[in-house]
Amino acid sequence: MVKASVIGATGYAGAELVRLLSSHPAVQLVGLTTQSYAGQAFWEVYPHLYGYVDIICREQDLPALLAESDVVFTALPHGHAMAVAREVLQAGRALVDLGADFRLHEVQVYQDWYRLEHTAPELLPRAVYGLPEIHREKIRSARLVANPGCYPTSAILALAPLLKRGLVDTDTIVIDSKSGVSGAGRGLSLTTHYCEVNESIKAYGVASHRHTPEMEQELSGLAGKRVVISFTPHLTPMNRGILSTIYARLLMSLGQEEILSLYREFYREAKFVRVLPAGMLPATKMVVGSNHCDIGLVVDSRTGRVVVVSAIDNLIKGAAGQAVQNMNIMFGLPEDTGLAGPGMYP
Amino acid sequence: MVKASVIGATGYAGAELVRLLSSHPAVQLVGLTTQSYAGQAFWEVYPHLYGYVDIICREQDLPALLAESDVVFTALPHGHAMAVAREVLQAGRALVDLGADFRLHEVQVYQDWYRLEHTAPELLPRAVYGLPEIHREKIRSARLVANPGCYPTSAILALAPLLKRGLVDTDTIVIDSKSGVSGAGRGLSLTTHYCEVNESIKAYGVASHRHTPEMEQELSGLAGKRVVISFTPHLTPMNRGILSTIYARLLMSLGQEEILSLYREFYREAKFVRVLPAGMLPATKMVVGSNHCDIGLVVDSRTGRVVVVSAIDNLIKGAAGQAVQNMNIMFGLPEDTGLAGPGMYP
Amino acid sequence: MVKASVIGATGYAGAELVRLLSSHPAVQLVGLTTQSYAGQAFWEVYPHLYGYVDIICREQDLPALLAESDVVFTALPHGHAMAVAREVLQAGRALVDLGADFRLHEVQVYQDWYRLEHTAPELLPRAVYGLPEIHREKIRSARLVANPGCYPTSAILALAPLLKRGLVDTDTIVIDSKSGVSGAGRGLSLTTHYCEVNESIKAYGVASHRHTPEMEQELSGLAGKRVVISFTPHLTPMNRGILSTIYARLLMSLGQEEILSLYREFYREAKFVRVLPAGMLPATKMVVGSNHCDIGLVVDSRTGRVVVVSAIDNLIKGAAGQAVQNMNIMFGLPEDTGLAGPGMYP
Amino acid sequence: MVKASVIGATGYAGAELVRLLSSHPAVQLVGLTTQSYAGQAFWEVYPHLYGYVDIICREQDLPALLAESDVVFTALPHGHAMAVAREVLQAGRALVDLGADFRLHEVQVYQDWYRLEHTAPELLPRAVYGLPEIHREKIRSARLVANPGCYPTSAILALAPLLKRGLVDTDTIVIDSKSGVSGAGRGLSLTTHYCEVNESIKAYGVASHRHTPEMEQELSGLAGKRVVISFTPHLTPMNRGILSTIYARLLMSLGQEEILSLYREFYREAKFVRVLPAGMLPATKMVVGSNHCDIGLVVDSRTGRVVVVSAIDNLIKGAAGQAVQNMNIMFGLPEDTGLAGPGMYP
Known part of the structure; x- marks a missing residue:
């Protein structure tokens, strides 16, 4: 033991x-x-x-x-x-x-x-x-x-295969994350007072959240060059869960299924990462209570961007x-x- | 297997x-x-x-x-x-x-x-x-x-020791229960449409809910005589959980600790019933995700009533x-x- | 001005x-x-x-x-x-x-x-x-x-016509109230910390809440004799609203429509009290944002009790x-x- | 009349x-x-x-x-x-x-x-x-x-001053919006069933939502050239409110106060647009129940982007x-x- x-x-x-x-x-x-x-x-x-x-x-x-x-x-x-x-x-x-x-x-x-x-x-x-x-x-x-950190876990796992393979323009990465309130801890504050949070959503720490350098360090390691990102966390009226919606411009024309295959290959040995089938995107409800990170994505041919969405239980x-x-x-x-x-x- | x-x-x-x-x-x-x-x-x-x-x-x-x-x-x-x-x-x-x-x-x-x-x-x-x-x-x-049924589970467990020992006037039992929305199932209805439920509480099935005869059957069995109750379920804006607040007039003067001892004795072999210490009452949050039924109670000497509160996860x-x-x-x-x-x- | x-x-x-x-x-x-x-x-x-x-x-x-x-x-x-x-x-x-x-x-x-x-x-x-x-x-x-107080407002208005007319046994009154969290104010406490309240319901102040004597004073005034009640407030995961579910034994056989008529007559001049038609019961959602008190009731011939339900916006x-x-x-x-x-x- | x-x-x-x-x-x-x-x-x-x-x-x-x-x-x-x-x-x-x-x-x-x-x-x-x-x-x-549409209202008002003055690279616009559930209407669907929505957040209509061309039409009109955007709506567990978090790369070095001044000037006659002071960002709770659109923004000198956040009540x-x-x-x-x-x- x-x-x-x-x-x-x-x-x-x-x-x-x-x-x-x-x-x-x-x-x-x-x-x-x-x-x-x-x-x-x-x-x-x-x-x-x-x-x-x-x-x-x-x-x-x-x-x-x-x-x-x-x-x-x-x-x-x-x-x-x-x-x-x-x-x-x-x-x-x-x-x-x-x-x-x-x-x-x-x-x-x-x-x-x-x-x-x-x-x-x-x-x-x-x-x-x-x-x-x-x-x-x-x-x-x-x-x-x-x-x-909770946000970096959701963001790095969502981006790792793309950066490792050099598929996106790293100057275009935007990470928009939404977290449940337990991420703010049990310490008392007006920010986490029930009536202030309930029935409301807001951004905080815009362009200044401390999880930013942590993401940049790991994403840079994966990309093999310095990566600078925009990251905005949001406080969402729910107990648990983080959803990260991530935008990046593709450097080449790739289909959704091609990219999903890369993800499946990248996470072949990862018991807790579930790469969702095409057409399916994660909701935090799918993972709350588990150690999973669920990942789905959409290729937007109009804009040349890929949109990756990941979900985790922030406390697990x-x-x-x-x-x-x-x-x-x-x-x-x-x-x-x-x-x-x-x-x-x- | x-x-x-x-x-x-x-x-x-x-x-x-x-x-x-x-x-x-x-x-x-x-x-x-x-x-x-x-x-x-x-x-x-x-x-x-x-x-x-x-x-x-x-x-x-x-x-x-x-x-x-x-x-x-x-x-x-x-x-x-x-x-x-x-x-x-x-x-x-x-x-x-x-x-x-x-x-x-x-x-x-x-x-x-x-x-x-x-x-x-x-x-x-x-x-x-x-x-x-x-x-x-x-x-x-x-x-x-x-x-x-979910309501009967919460109510019968909360009342069983009292009825088995004949401690309350069975004509005075009022069971006021509050349930999360999952109890209403996954079938679509206006009643369970998000915006209709969220930020609201209401009673339903007043004096007519089908769990009433089920409770009366089991409570009568425990009491050894026919028991008729008032039961009101309420729809509460949360996914899971039932809290039942139960009122009955005591037939004799009993202290809280005496009654709690009876409960502990009654549920000595029950792995899933937790009789809470004096001064502690259950909240549904304590049991959600588990197979527990938590029970607490207060003796109100002003009114001669005992108030028993029980909590379960309605789906478990x-x-x-x-x-x-x-x-x-x-x-x-x-x-x-x-x-x-x-x-x-x- | x-x-x-x-x-x-x-x-x-x-x-x-x-x-x-x-x-x-x-x-x-x-x-x-x-x-x-x-x-x-x-x-x-x-x-x-x-x-x-x-x-x-x-x-x-x-x-x-x-x-x-x-x-x-x-x-x-x-x-x-x-x-x-x-x-x-x-x-x-x-x-x-x-x-x-x-x-x-x-x-x-x-x-x-x-x-x-x-x-x-x-x-x-x-x-x-x-x-x-x-x-x-x-x-x-x-x-x-x-x-x-917020609870007394919801309870006294719900009971006044019955007590004024002497229709119920005042020894049998049970008031079970459910309040939104804004009633607990903006002061910080673990009790009103978002994650502690959200997705949970609990009773508090059982047999000891300070709104009890206030209700008893006014109900006694209406009844013309000393009234002692059981009152249990509950903390409900929503911002606003109080729902009170009230039980009392009728002293005579009365139909729902008869009692509703008494209520309508009693509140004839009250702009903010809405006595709901038979078959309709209030939900807090019907009154939030207004100065209304909505009241509905059911006569339970099985138990001889009347169940009155009232709803208000606790902050209004x-x-x-x-x-x-x-x-x-x-x-x-x-x-x-x-x-x-x-x-x-x- | x-x-x-x-x-x-x-x-x-x-x-x-x-x-x-x-x-x-x-x-x-x-x-x-x-x-x-x-x-x-x-x-x-x-x-x-x-x-x-x-x-x-x-x-x-x-x-x-x-x-x-x-x-x-x-x-x-x-x-x-x-x-x-x-x-x-x-x-x-x-x-x-x-x-x-x-x-x-x-x-x-x-x-x-x-x-x-x-x-x-x-x-x-x-x-x-x-x-x-x-x-x-x-x-x-x-x-x-x-x-x-509700999303276009929140996004166009948030971006109009920037596009009208040609301050951002219109190829870099990302609009990440979070909506309360009432935006999905009162029609029954599993998507808006209480337990499916509550305690969860998810993206939907990624790269395909019908409000996209509406935004692009109006933003193009303001910019005086064709604008193509990335837009992702999210379903958020609350009744009302839309928060849009918008990212765009600035074409020149501008301070937060300079841009806020432009906004105040642009909306000088707009009774319902509130440009918030520097350091303050909108939450949906600030506007729910009103006809306001609240706008705040942050200039991120690290990335050269401006992040604009707007909030409206989607039903008002x-x-x-x-x-x-x-x-x-x-x-x-x-x-x-x-x-x-x-x-x-x-």
Whole structure:
């Protein structure tokens, strides 16, 4: 059994991780830390787990936690995983960080977008960007995995085959994403107050969202040259799900079926990516509750653009599920252990 | 492996059953019938199951279906399971009927409330009302199980300990239930048109809903005398979940903790009923995605009433999950096989 | 023109009042106070009013406000209107208080339910409970109107004709209410965090909600004897609307049409109460955006109970609209000035 | 008083028109026709109008209708307004058509996108595209106004100042729109079944939506050259509202404030367009219930693109409100008669 702990367990991503780990057949959940609910049983904070997770939440006490854990998951606001990572690695444990601190290879890019000093730059070369469909081999031997952001997961998977094959003009990429509200976490804010969100949709972080450099880094890697994109996230009145609608100009005349074949080939080994048949496009409802990323596309011959649409559950493939997937790979378990199964509908 | 078929597989309850059975470790799904989608792969009708359920839907062809099935589930409009049941039993197969045709012991009551002739009255004595927490032993040896209605499941479980112990004045029972929209099925109607339901709540079937006699039958059995209730269902703008708020006058002065103890004792062996600690009341969100029925209560000393609140997922404990639970019992499997695990939150 | 000010303008009830007053043909809005947004233009706090309400929010400065106002509205947490009321009345201005401080006639009842000392008990005899359909004449000459709570508005209007005529056993009254989330205000709390509310329904304040004594006071007045009720509010995933489902045992055999006639007669002069035809029951969607209270009912001959269902927009008839209605009456304006017009659908 | 009739009154756009016209101070509503509800009072079909609109719905009987009407509104599926228009004009009445039949100047374009023969091509030269902010003068003298589609309204208003001034590369325009469900009408379909829509977002009509040529026609007119765009609509889980997020590459280096100034200047006389201050972007919630189009924008210096975001209420500025605005202009009334007032929040 892999002994696992979660630091920052009482946010939505943390709680989803606790749910997944608590029913993972090869994992024993040993420690849960939280800033706000120390001393309470986890089910008191998340009553859906009443009868399932009796562990008492504790304040962060890293040495004790490391003594009993094989792997640590951090689900913390950015800036808070750096010091933790150093200790985890020094203790010889594995770390999957669901935050942003180790996703960007370049310290300067991190500091420009997050406006924060990076205090563990020496660890960046050891961090692997944990998108298994792209970096599976590196994850296998990694001790420090930077779990991707929710928006980047949906966008990179949707674009990877096109960029890898050099089929689109990378200067024309527009990524328009729509997210459910759980992506904003459980922290209170007027932005996530029920009546402010319900029955409304809005854009936010236009031309400034921090997932932008993360997408550009990975898309550049795939394209083999620097890629700059337009990315706009939107807050959508639903609990879970991200839909990304992506536009790019094709460099050559290609039919929908040709491109779909490339996608199917590219994702041949990817258990969680479902390339939909021609004529079918994803809705978030198809994937909510699962670790899937569904992808569909349309070639628009009038404009010469391809429109790719992808859908994920932001808390699963966009966070906790992908973290478990990474752990499975790191520990030599079948990649879908504890993650198999379709979503829940409706 | 238990070979299972679903007749009426493409409604919401049927599809949820397909999802549960497709990942049930002791079940092999063999046949799915539907009126509207014959010839299509099941995932074409429910794309969340793309990659999971490739079975081609067929029109109802009972002899063929029975040849390959150990158990048949029917999820049909009332009146349609009678003829099916006769054939299933004659063929020596087991039947779990998710509809209303075999829930009421009295033919006349069925005919009064459903305004339909019952054409298989000879089977009624063989039918067991499939609420395992009340009738587990009978279900074990049954071949024909009448899976309870969603509202009755939530109401009977909430009241059973009180009636069994004779603690409330049965003339004062008021059951006010709030259901998500999936309970109304996938059939098109103005009532379930998005903009008509969204941002609104309403009562329906006031003093006339067909789940009333079903509740009265079971509550009378528990009380050992005829019980007549007021029951009002409400349509609530959410996909899943039923919350029942139940009022009854106590016959003696009892404290909350005393009554909760009785509940805990009554449900000691019930894996899916969670009696909540004092001070905690259920919300549907705590149970959605699970086979749980959560129950909490408050004693109101001002009025002498007890207020019991219960929550279920109408498609799982209120339909498909309970049907699987019944099948498990009928086939000697652990009762929670394929049903373990908490709900999904948020 | 009536010069009006709002103290506590930036909560949802306050903002709705600002919207209604800003388009009221006989009102000039002169001052808006707020604890949190002083110095900002009102439209910055509520951008739907961009171009409509440019008034700069200020901190509470009562003397200045009174110098320019004919009427003051207070939309404050309980306990905060007492001192304000004394000053307003001393200055000879009129006050409509949307809070709870002046609704209960008995100081002791207030203190028992609100657990707070009442510091202006000498004003209670001058306060009129501002439900115009019941107390119109008193409101006409009042200087201090206590605007009713949202739940009491929906419940009292639904029961008034029955109690006034002595048709039901007052010991059997059960009021089960379902409210949209705006009733909980704009203040941040986990309870009103989007993902916690969305796709869920729950009961709260069972047997302890502070609107209970308010209902009992008014129902007792109507019945001419002390009435004790069971009241359970529920939080429903929608922005606006309250639906109350009310149960009571009839003291004599009466038909639905007979009772509806009594209701029509009782509300003959009430512009905002719509007694629905037999066979029709209200949904909150029918009234949202309007100052209406819609009422329908069913007589259940099986149980001897009548089930009355009422619907209001909690922010309009349940708060701001009713406050304007009261002001209209106090200032001799037609009762529906600035309030005419149906709701918005869907 | 202008005597007005609505043909196709019982869809959502028709009903919203009835609501607006019924409280319009210069309009008398004389006739309402419907295919499905003839013989019923309008309030029976739309109970929020109980007490407001008692007119009995009738089947379409054009001569009788024309005898009593000054203006006719048609809210019909495409293809159905052509014959009506001919009769209305021959009778010397005015027509505002909320459908698509007269929006496109070119018969061939209509036939290519709608796959339907246009049977009144001789009327096209007389039809004016009813976007008052662009074509106010022509509308003033028109007898046949083609009320714009909902998506085109949001997109054209958002782009007009940029195209009129030639500031963007028209080959790079991407329009990503998100609509509430009422835009799909009241007709039953699985697509608008509550549980299919709720808690999900999806793209539809990718590269093929019929509002595309309408946008291209008007944008081409503004740009003075042929414009081809990418347009993707999305179905969003909310009742009302359209948010359009629009991307285009700037042809020169311009600051946000410079562009906002151009917008303010362009819309100086437009009562219903609100150009938001820098730093503020629209949400649909800001405009729902009003005839506003709110516009905000961000200049992205990294990519050289401008991102414009606009929001409307699809049933008001996107349909019925704009139709009333057009009627006001045609009949010499102040443009905002019956349309003044902000939206409703929350």
